[in-house]
Amino acid sequence: MGLESLVQRCEDLCRDLDFNYVKEWKKKTGSKAVAFMPIYVPRELIHAAGMLPVGIMGGGDDLEIIRGDAYFQSYICRIPRSTIELGLGGKLDCMDGFLFPAICDVIRNLSGMWKIMFKEKYAKYLDFPQNLGKSGKNFYVQELQQLKADFETISGKKITDESLGRSNALYNENREVLRELYDLRSRYPHQILTYEAYLILRASNILEVSEHTRLVRDYMALAMKKSRPNRDYVRVIVSGAFCEQPPLTLIRALEGSGCYIVDDDWVLGARYVLGAVSGSGDPLMALADSYMDKTVATGSRHEDASVKGDYLIRLVRERRADGVVFAAPSFCDPALLERPMLQDALTAENIPHTGFKYAENTGQIQTIKEETGTFADSIKLWGAE
Amino acid sequence: MNIQKKMIGDHYKKLSTAKADGKKVVYTFVPGNLNELILSFDMLPVHPEINALQSGMRKKSGDFIMEAEKSGHSEDVCTYVKCDIGMMKKGNIGPTGEKLPEPDLLLLSYTGCFTFMKWFELLQKEYNCPVAMLHVPYQGDGEITESMKQYVVDQIRDTVIPALEKASGRKYDENRLKEFLRSSARAEDDLVAIWESAKNRPSPIDAYFGGVYYIGPIFTAFRGLPECEQYYKSLRKEVEYRVEHKMGPTTPEGELNQQKFRVVVEGPPNWTSFREFWKMFSDEGAVVVSSTYITVGGLYDRGFRHDAGKPMETMAEYCMGCYTNRNLPARVDILEKAIKDYHADGFLINSIKSCNSFSVGQLLMLRELEKRTGKAGGFIESDLVDPRYFSASNIKNRLESYFQMVAAKRAST
Structure with missing residues (x-):
């Protein structure tokens, strides 16, 4: 498969709101699929039960909201309304369960709505510990054990230490290859275009993990062979877009405005755990440890104010970024409440930043493009003065 | 007060x-x-x-x-x-x-x-x-x-x-903690008796405006103190007197004795126009007989009491039992029970712009409750403390229409 066809396939997967890949996979394997909302869920457990984890990130800009709006006030973000629209339209019928991880009050309450509206389907709110001491770990292990038992019931298949160990290893490999992709983009942003890298990453929401790992490797090899111009763009990190995703046209426009995106927090669940889940000892405990000890910093996770912004600043340094673009969905509490603290931390380090809000169906692309274009120009003209 | x-x-x-x-x-x-x-x-x-x-x-x-x-x-x-x-x-x-x-x-x-x-x-x-x-x-x-x-x-x-x-x-000092917990439990008994007095006709209290103004707040910074116990003892006595003498609650416009509508309210109130908001209800002869906002500090009417015999566990149960820590199906159940237990004519949702914890799912709650109780539901929108999001004329219009609907529904049954 050539580069264009490979990227096109990922775009088709991203835009396919009928989830044909899931239907075909289920038919082929005779197994089941469990959907999950952003940001992070332990996909390894779903996989170890022989099921397909499927990330749902709303309906994007292709979905017309007809019934979903009737369930949400105008001041609620868009992702729950498009997700309800998908549910009411029968698009999610191929999912045999739905996980709602603790991101914010919207996704939390959506879990209760799901229980009322789709009574016949398994729906689970997944609480993650915010207290990361021993008590938090004990709690999280119990949560994982409950989840394991639930998945065994749904799949009718026992999750053994061996099967979970294998799944942990496959997801380690996948995270490793995604790290390579991000490192490569940071080194050669003119070769690994963000629009493409995003689609490759986004495909991790749906493809079976081994297939996705192969796809990322294929993409990197093909993209590095392509001759592409190295433009005089500034290097930026995008922060705040970890849940509801920007429309694809907006991602393309950001790059077109003169910004090479050298890191971001899109589809963060696929890269949430840093490093590898340990391959020794109890694999469930190893999975719990990976959440407790080695993850990215993000708005939905409590962090002491004394270290607030450190992760982002470190990323700016490592990626040699010229500045940060804060991109948050409208009405997104985690991102918007976090933003002033991160802005202050960047300002204290003399790192330029700008920000905007979007929705998954934003049409105001030109305005945002002008804003980030001006930001890029100002960095080129005056640097981080 | x-x-x-x-x-x-x-x-x-x-x-x-x-x-x-x-x-x-x-x-x-x-x-x-x-x-x-x-x-x-x-x-x-x-x-x-x-x-x-x-x-x-x-x-x-x-x-x-x-x-x-x-x-x-x-x-x-x-x-x-x-x-x-x-x-x-x-x-x-x-x-x-x-x-x-x-x-x-x-x-x-x-x-x-x-x-x-x-x-x-x-x-x-x-x-x-x-x-x-x-x-x-x-x-x-x-x-x-x-x-x-x-x-x-x-x-x-x-x-x-x-x-x-x-x-x-x-x-x-666990013994000291236990003393405070025992005091809380005594005050909780009186508090529940006050809330439940709204089952009477006329209701001697307003469980939303009065609830957040002079019934509930003392329970926060003062719970556990002797003055808190004393306060609820006195308040209970006054409420019982009102029940005995068929008196309604005190409102900013005087006593509301002619109660045309008994409603249950979900969601926090607006604070910037609190008095004006309350008056919109009392002008219509509407009394709130139960509300959910008063239970963010604890659902005592469902039996919870602080238990000095198990101080750690009781605090844990208290924390987890608050209204906003319960899932949406449980919140619908709580409201359904309140509508039935308090013989309400209908229920109203005040949806708050800046409170996703309360607001997300309220439109579904409205549908569910109408379906389960057959009572008329109303929906208004405002904010907690941002005066830019309180549109008095819009809210008043909606409330007037809502109470007309309740009256029509009542007449037809």
């Missing part, structure tokens, strides 16, 4: 002289608050939501919110937070005009509201003081499991108590 005004006024006075008096101060949130534990360390509690709503009632919140927005806070987020940040940036002068003390500890009881977490991260940055995180797991499946309870107990024992010891300079 006069006693509660004095108690709250005295509390703010104490806070203003806390540093001079050598008192240590802990900021914490209303839902799932550990008041008895705080009192056992002889510390003074400050509740930022209460400061914000008091600022709203005193027409100060608009300026505070603008101040926070000028410093980079989004117009989309919680106005309680912005009101608090704005108040701090303007010198931390509290709602009564006295300066509030800086915290010695931020006790982050992360219960039923995501914003709490960010709120105290923001405050920690400003005050540079320690945070004790008490993560209260959400009742996602509508129940409190043993593992959830153990998690909260462990955190109280291993995180919260050591942090309080350090901040206060006092050792944990």
